[in-house]
Amino acid sequence: MAADPTPNPHATAEQVEAAFLDPKLANVLYHDWEAGSYDEKWSISYDERCIDYATGRFKAVAGDKEWPYETAMELGSGTGFFLLNLMQGGVIKKGSVTDLSPGMVEVALRNAKSLGLDVDGRVADAERIPYEDNSFDLVIGHAVLHHIPDIPAAFREIQRVLKPGGRFVFAGEPTKIGDRYARKLGQATWWLTTNVTKLGALSSWRRPQEELDESSRAAALEAVVDIHTFDPAELETQARAAGMVEVRAVTEEFAAALFGWPVRTFEAAVPREKLGFGWGMFAFKTWQRLSWLDERVLRKVLPRELFYNVLISGRKPN
Template sequence: MAADPTPNPHATAEEVQAAYADPKLANVLYHDWEAGTYDEKWSISYDERCITYATGRFKAAAGDVGPYENAMELGSGTGFFLLNLMQGGVIKKGHVTDLSPGMVEVALRNGRALGLDVDGRVADAEGIPYEDESFDLVVGHAVLHHIPDVPAAMREVRRVLKPGGRFVFAGEPTKVGDKYARGLGRATWWLATNATKFGPLQAWRKPQEELDESSRAAALEAVVDLHTFDPSDLEDVCRSAGLVDVRATTEEFAAALFGWPVRTFEAAVPREKLGFGWAMFAYRTWQRLTWLDERVFAKVLPREVFYNVLVTGRKPG
């Protein structure tokens, strides 16, 4: 087995320029760049808060919580989904994979720190480096929209699943949801970075070099975000790959309208200015709006207007 490549967190200007014409290179550079601070940026943790979130997303999609003996995460990032599912008892043995060596390195480090039975590989989703029928479960969170050839990736998912094995992908942007989320994010960034130029609000301004780096990362992020999804179309892609019992669900409408400006604001100002009180306000408000989405809006709005789509199914048994 060939050794995995090493992380490259400091891409050259030439590499970044080349990435604009190469989505896979862009994914590697962007996620290697972000790996060391990704958990902090997205408020990812490995405690009860994120365990509850991850297991809740899994149950919302699959209708059960396992346990599954042997599972792989596709595009694992820092391990958020798989490691929290393991802590929640959904998965016993886990394998992380990602196109970014930096993300795999951080995910494995997180797994070791948690004392979990996990290993992993640098892997292209369109050519997963595991044998046929290796896993009882394949999961992913916010990964499909980064993959150039999603149908090829779903055929690979079918190949590495055991007969009857399940897949669950969560956190994918819908076509409608992506439009309002990105619009809110851009407006919040402009407002925060311009308002903090003046008067007492200057104390809330990040150093210009940090803001410039965030802007460059955002520009590259636009290259790595390749797809948005219509729930019905995503179901069709999975069925065309030979998967069965396919079902897509959606979530987060009011929660997304609140969450995207909040996350953007947090990225635009010094973290130490916000503190624990802000974190609890943001989390509790998101919880209340999620309750509203589930109890009210899910019953009256079409599934296409929600921000996240989750999809599950099985390999024929």
């Protein structure tokens, strides 16, 4: 079997130009580029905070009656955030990470090793998963479906590699309406922050221009790798069409998203050393409180299509 490709964090201008016409190449280049700093960029950790977050997302759509699952594969694992934190939370015993980006697989395996977790990994295309039929008790993913060009093909592959009765769980996917307001908020915050910090009194809050330029280039490529947004009912229909049963989609984050996206964008636009522990706790605690509001109050009165994130789960028939 051929060795997996090696990471390429320094794409040429020609490769980047070609990536604008090839979403899969764009995903490889963008995520190889981001792999080394991805956990820091998205405040990913492998401690109680993110263990609680990951297990909470899983429980919200799949429940917790079947824990632990013996074998699980994460599709589009990135640095391993979802799988590794679910393993630490007792949801999964043995895991496999897969991603189209060699750089992400490399970092995910390094993270797993540092945590002492039983994990292997492969570079993998979600539309042609390199595992045998009936291989896993569970297939999971977080913020991955919106990167995959052919969602129906991916669901068919997920169904194929699941054991009979096996479950799939995907979380962190953008809804059509949620993505619209999140992008507008992010764009407005970026424009305001990068312009206000041009003023002399606030110039120390401005990131170096070369870093801002790099962020802008990354954002341009990000527009290529983010292929889909989802209507919850349509996503359920696609999963059922692939042969899945007991399919259920739920949504979350409305008030939390209205707060979270400007905060994330502001953090990306200013020097990290300006934002200390106090800021981090303020942002996290506020997001937690607004998430509580979303779950306990707003979810009961607002249509599910208004929320930012969609989560979906189902089973392969026995």
